[in-house]
Amino acid sequence: MPANLNRRFLSAVLLFAASVASQAAEITVSAAASLTDAFKEIAQGYEAAHPGSKVLLNFGASGALLQQMAKGAPVDVFASADQETMDAAVAQKLVAPRERVNFVRNTLVLVVPADSTLAIKRLDDLRQPTVTRLAVGNPASVPAGRYTRQALETAGLWAPLGPKMIMTQNVRQALDYVARGETEAGFVYGSDAVAFKGKVKVAMEVPLATPVSYPIAATAGAAQTAESRRFIAWVQAPAAQAVLARYGFMKP
Amino acid sequence: MHPTWTALALSLKVACWATAIALVLGVAVGFLLARRRFPGRELLDTILTLPMVMPPTVLGYYLLVLLGRQGWIGRNLQDWFGINLIFTWQGAVIAAAIVAFPLVFKPARAAFETVDGRLEDAARVLGVSEAAVFLRVTLPLAWRGILAGALLAFARAMGEFGATLMVAGSIPGRTQTLSIAVYEAVQAGQDDIANTLVLITSAVCIAVLLTAGRLAPGRVGYR
Numbered sequence: 001m002p003a004n005l006n007r008r009f010l011s012a013v014l015l016f017a018a019s020v021a022s023q024a025a026e027i028t029v030s031a032a033a034s035l036t037d038a039f040k041e042i043a044q045g046y047e048a049a050h051p052g053s054k055v056l057l058n059f060g061a062s063g064a065l066l067q068q069m070a071k072g073a074p075v076d077v078f079a080s081a082d083q084e085t086m087d088a089a090v091a092q093k094l095v096a097p098r099e100r101v102n103f104v105r106n107t108l109v110l111v112v113p114a115d116s117t118l119a120i121k122r123l124d125d126l127r128q129p130t131v132t133r134l135a136v137g138n139p140a141s142v143p144a145g146r147y148t149r150q151a152l153e154t155a156g157l158w159a160p161l162g163p164k165m166i167m168t169q170n171v172r173q174a175l176d177y178v179a180r181g182e183t184e185a186g187f188v189y190g191s192d193a194v195a196f197k198g199k200v201k202v203a204m205e206v207p208l209a210t211p212v213s214y215p216i217a218a219t220a221g222a223a224q225t226a227e228s229r230r231f232i233a234w235v236q237a238p239a240a241q242a243v244l245a246r247y248g249f250m251k252p
Numbered sequence: 253m254h255p256t257w258t259a260l261a262l263s264l265k266v267a268c269w270a271t272a273i274a275l276v277l278g279v280a281v282g283f284l285l286a287r288r289r290f291p292g293r294e295l296l297d298t299i300l301t302l303p304m305v306m307p308p309t310v311l312g313y314y315l316l317v318l319l320g321r322q323g324w325i326g327r328n329l330q331d332w333f334g335i336n337l338i339f340t341w342q343g344a345v346i347a348a349a350i351v352a353f354p355l356v357f358k359p360a361r362a363a364f365e366t367v368d369g370r371l372e373d374a375a376r377v378l379g380v381s382e383a384a385v386f387l388r389v390t391l392p393l394a395w396r397g398i399l400a401g402a403l404l405a406f407a408r409a410m411g412e413f414g415a416t417l418m419v420a421g422s423i424p425g426r427t428q429t430l431s432i433a434v435y436e437a438v439q440a441g442q443d444d445i446a447n448t449l450v451l452i453t454s455a456v457c458i459a460v461l462l463t464a465g466r467l468a469p470g471r472v473g474y475r
Contacts, residue, residue: 064439133339138422140440166339166421169439181321182338 026054027224027231028074030065032081032143032214033170034106034189038247039079042240046231053227061170063141069094069219076222077231079103079214081171081189082143086215093220099229100217103236105250107190108147108208111200113181120185120203123155126164134164135174135186143212144171148187151206175200194248213252255424255433256448260456263410263430266341270348270409274356275402277349282360282398283386297361304354308347308414315347315419337419341427344420348412352405356398363397364390396467403464407457 031039036059043055058065058075062085069075070092078095080086089095110126112118118130126134137145145167152158168174171188178186179199189212193202216235218228234240241251285297303311319326319337329335337343367390375385391398413431420427422436430453437446 061439063441067439067441070441138436138440140436140442166423169417169422169435180316182316 025050025052025224025227026056027076027222027227028056028058029077029079029231030058030060030069030073030075031077031079032062032065033059033172034081034144034192035059035079035214036172037195038191038244038249041243041247042235045239045243046234049234050230055231059170061137061142063143064170066092066094067141069221074221074223075219076224076228077216078219079216079235080143081106081212081214082146083210083213083215084146085143086217089217089219095217096220099219100215101232101236102213102252103216103232104214104241104244104252106212106214106248107250108144108151108187108206108212109190109193110185110203110206111175111178111188111193111196112185112203113178114199114201115181116184116201118184118203122204123152123157123206126157126161126185131184132164133166133183134161135168135177135183136165137171137174137187138167138169142168142170144174144187144189147208147210147212148206150210151208154209189248191248214249256445256452258425259428259430259433259449260452262341262425262428266344266348266412266416266429267406267409269345270352270412271356271402271406273345273349274352274405274409275398278353278356278360278401278405279391279398282357283364283390285357286361286364300357301354303350304358308351308412308416309418311350312347312415312418315343315350315415319343319346319419339421339423339427341420344412344416344427344429347415347419348409351412351415352409355405355408356401359397359401360394363394366397367393400464400467403460403467407460407464410453410456410460 029039029043039057043057046055047053062080062082065078065080066085066089069078069089078086078089080089086095086100090097090100110120112120120126136148137143139145139149149158152161166177166183168177171192174186175188175192175196177183178188179196185203187206190202190205193200216232218225218232222228281300285293316338317323321327321330321336321338326337329337337346371393372385372389375389380388411431413435416429417432422428422432428436430449434446434449434453437449
């Protein structure tokens, strides 16, 4: 019966539409790839402490997350791995400057596979021919890649090491390539090395002119401003900071 | 050369190699499955069709695990021949060939099955060798279906993204194909580059589909 079919189709469409419309206390958090493990745990704690609240996590390279928001992705909270990406978000009016706050710090490290026998003490050691491939986040969208470029340019190594570089889509992909032994070394955050302890080891900490500092902010288009601010406050509170510390992050 | 053209040239090179590999293997396996009866024939057909339905990321992961330095195949290739496929355009060819293979093999099998066996018998009666029967009777009768499949395989290989990115990475000028260059451009907010790249990709795909449509006017069925 066509009428019956029509009704069924209509109710299916309505059901789909209803499931797309955002829930009362549901916020979407776009966070830098390096925050993956820590934020999963923090969001769980937040949901447990605030019944009825739901945190949807979206991870990726900070630059890629910025592009998603610029194209209209409905994001309530944005946590970037560098100031530059948040600056761009402010410049594009995606984030109000007063909402932004630094909540955690990190280090940039050079990692090698856990079973590696390479002797790398200085950045200059990466010139040796035994290092054929170097995993680096793509500086165009990955903050870890930008920090790396900064450090290598200062050392005069960015161009000489260019042919060895494997550019990755986010910092976790660089970490994964090193862990699988596909590259002899890679630049990741200190927290990433902690997350992959046993698969990679830190060869050296990379000296940086600008510290790796993570800003977080409620977005200008946030549908749930109050809930978003509550989540940001939660991230800065001692319980969440303890989680971040456990994953290798440092106080802001 | 402008990076856009480098990416296009690389995409075409990868797609050509992948299609050639898929074509040779697809015709051989399609013929085998169409003509020989053996236990597990349909199971083999199903397994060989998997790359068509499986998410490319699953395939990419399989390949990374097998072909990587710690992988069984990758380690042996490295130890015996000093070959490393990860982060090379040859790695991209393998990923694309596997994804494109079912698109050749499926129509090839269907085409071989529709070839009238009496025509082949007639040739045999006239004293033609088995190889010549295949080359001069069977293949010419089935070639339209195979060629249409090969063109679809080419288009699919051109568009390969997930498995290629995981296996070959995204190295500009070496493994960064058109589809990966589009992704990178969008990630970095370079919309002008992305626009150029998608227009080129669309044009190439339309051309391939039009050609495929001309070769197979609604005759080739997928079985």
